Amino acid sequence: MFYICTTMKRIINLFSNKYFLSASIFLAWMLFFDRNDLMSQYDYRTELKKLQEEKDFYTKETELVKKTLSELTTDQTKLEKFAREKYLMKKENEDVYVIIPEKEIEK
Incomplete structure (x- = not known):
């Protein structure tokens, strides 16, 4: 249970990282909307x-x-x-x- 909780925290931290969000949005824009x-x-x-x-x-x-x-x-x-x-x-x-x-x- 402790392992799942730390994994979820890492995922949440990853998605809340502004560089990851910027790169994800940029990649989605270039792949689908450009x-x-x-x-x-x-x-x-x-x-x-x-x-x-x-x-x-x-x-x-x-x-x-x-x-x-x-x-x-x-x-x-x-x-x-x-x-x-x-x-x-x-x-x-x-x-x-x-x-x-x-x-x-x-x-």
């Missing part, structure tokens, strides 16, 4: 990660487009193939038939 609290930091980290993934994706896409552009400007046969496939261009005496698979029509 503009840069824990939840905000977590949200910022997840947004940063998402933006990094988007940056990597667009960097790869840009490199692919540059490579395709380089191939199209140097090789006439690839340019003709690209124009026929993407823009359905044709020569004067040709007919072009576009075949669309049924799976794409259903979508």
Whole structure:
């Protein structure tokens, strides 16, 4: 019983200490109420990660487009193939038939 009483007195003294109270209030403020609290930091980290993934994706896409552009400007046969496939261009005496698979029509 004596041990419990001294322990309770120590806890009460700890909570009545002005430095402990100040530090506790400051810590609670920084963790929960500040503009840069824990939840905000977590949200910022997840947004940063998402933006990094988007940056990597667009960097790869840009490199692919540059490579395709380089191939199209140097090789006439690839340019003709690209124009026929993407823009359905044709020569004067040709007919072009576009075949669309049924799976794409259903979508």
